[in-house]
Amino acid sequence: MRLRHRGGKMALRQMKDKERGVIIAVNATGEMGRRIRDMGLVPGAEISIQGRAPLYDPVAVRIMGFTLTLRNNEADYIMVETESDKTLQESEKEYAAA
């Protein structure tokens, strides 16, 4: 049996494509913090990485049913707890099965 890595705390930048997680902290202050929070990136929000721009920056994040883009250096301020190494597709399959 393959040992599954059961998630962990990391910055949003470190998340892999399609990976899901829950925001645990937003460490940005001032203007950047305000904009990040206004768009719904607050602790408790579920997010998943939708993809990255051709030059790997910015990153597209799926949150509350819409897509948001932010630069990697902005993603560094957002701490995420990933659920597991399940990808979105896998959880969709599980969801459909349920």
Add this chain to the structure above:
Amino acid sequence: MQTTIALAGNPNAGKTTLFNALTGAHQHVGNYPGVTVEKKCGAFTFNDKTFNVVDLPGTYSLTAYSLEEVVARDFLAIEKPDIVVNIVDASNLERNLYLSLQLMEMGLPVCIALNMMDVAQKRGITIDIEKLSNLLGVPVIPTIARNGRKGAAELVEALYKMVDRNHKNGDVVSPIININISYGIDIDSALLDIEKIICDYSFMTDKYPTRWIALKFMENDEQIIQLAQKHGELFERVLCDKCLRDPDSCPACQQISRKCDTQLMQKVAQIVTRLTQHLQQTASTYPEAVIADQRYGYIRSLLRQGVITHHYDQNRLETSDKIDKILTHRLFGPLFMGAILYAMYYFTFNYSELPVSWVEGFFGLLASVIDNFLSDGMLKSLIVSGIIDGVGGVLGFVPLIMFMFFFIAILEDSGYLARVAFMLDRVFRIFGLHGSSVMPFIISGGIAGGCAVPGIMATRTLKSPKERLATLLTVPFMNCGAKLPIFLLLIAAFFQEHRALLMFLITITAWIGALLAAKLFRSTIIKGESTPFVMELPPYRLPTIKSVIIHTWERTWQYIKKAGTVILGISVILWAMMTFPAPPANVDNSAPETALKYSIAGRIGSSIEGITQLAGFDWRINIALLGGFAAKEVIVSTLGTAYSLSDADPKEVDTLEQRLKSESNFGPLTALSLILFTMFYAPCFVSVVCLSRESGSWKWGLFSVFFNTGFAFTLSVILYQTGSLMGF
């Protein structure tokens, strides 16, 4: 009885479309975040009441983050609309309600138009509208503004009822439902303390609810803090009204007021600092963050009470995301983007050829008819050489510009432009710009055929003053619709076989020049950090034919209007400059060129010929380029006038293209040099005015005139001299 309604909502929530459905007014509809910067008004009547509708800029929040937010907030606070219609995207309820809460906290009478019910349904979202309405305490009307104005009638009826009820209540503005979100014990008690201070100093209590002002203090809102610092002046007037003396000559009042504004700020700052320290120590957070978290928490708990049911996983991939997998793919994304842009030129040029020839034929016919009917003289010269050649030359390009705008409208409305910003941000950042700079660049003519004036205005969506200024100064380098005619003319005359390719190269050159100039500015005169790139990628939407047509027509009409007014006037002035003074009788003026050379314009053109020859420009081109300062369209019309005026046989109505080709000193190299110069030299007068206004200083307007001209001339000279040496 008149009622003012303000439309507020997130970008892409369908605000502008609903505005059109309500008022029937035609205006710009976009799918790019922040496309409506200007305040737009309209009106409609229902039964006995007239409703004035104001379309506020789309915002996500009411902090003082961007100019749009400040504009929207100021309008709501100062104009005090009777009702605020908050357009909420039903498919995106959680984030949209964040603004709704803030509107309600401002103490405004809110009515929610729950838009895009169809999209929500498709995504498997069911919303209990009655429950939502009850929990929020405001009317909620479901609408589908996009197709067939569904729900618009119900919305109007609800608004009518709201107003009617208010009037019955003795003309008082709506019974405002006070929403008091709890922000936790620490913040709540601090809020109460600040509220008390605000009341004591009666700071803005006539404009906003005290709780809202207190919240803004806690959020460190720049605008409110500034107002608080200035509050003393207001206080002074109130005091002096009491002692009935002139505020300036009442030292007692002045002293009191000065004391009170510092005291107000001091007292508030004390509370905020204490709270911030406390939160920092206990939870390593700060008030503003807690407030935002709590607002979202409030929304979540509200929605969990059975308001919303998701039949699918909320973050599952929608069709739009699947499209994005390809369109923003590492390899296919940029390829597709390039292909789209190239295809646009291809279609524009190939399909606009026929209508362009019709328009040209019409003006040719008009010129020859007038030529036959009028006898030779000043009047005929004015009409044929001044007006028809000038305005006709500009209007000839209307079909082409219409095609171009048509494609841009599709890109904009479909949501693809936001993807372009997403893909290009990394590149733009290298040059000290922002992914959002793409929009001003494209509007200005990044995809050839825009206009720098709306482009300059579109820079308002950029928050960082430095990136904004860099964008402002470089957007005039883009190939606006007015520069196109001269490019097309020269391409048609000298590079007929490679039209699409050359046009593509011209566009690329403009981009490279603009980006390098931006980098130069950002590393010299406007240095500084970059601003956050937090942007929504709106779902792809099939643009509606109606909105694309409105869009296309509005922009084309602007172009035609400019041709009919400014260009007409300038054509006449330039004609006069080229006709007067007439050469004295003793000069042999059998050659018409002599007459033109003798005129004011000719003298100016000739006097600088010595320098401009370095770039291959003779006095005639100089005249045209001088005219281009007024408006770039004038370059073609002036060339037209210059060449037809100096034509030995005015009876022969020759196209300018053929005339240029037959000129001995006008070859492909001159054409390229002229294209390069036109691309980069001083922005037109209107742009300079706008640029000065937007940058807040004439200094920048003048800077752009001199810098750009110098920049363009240097490039043209290098090109022309290198080309000459290489034997072209």
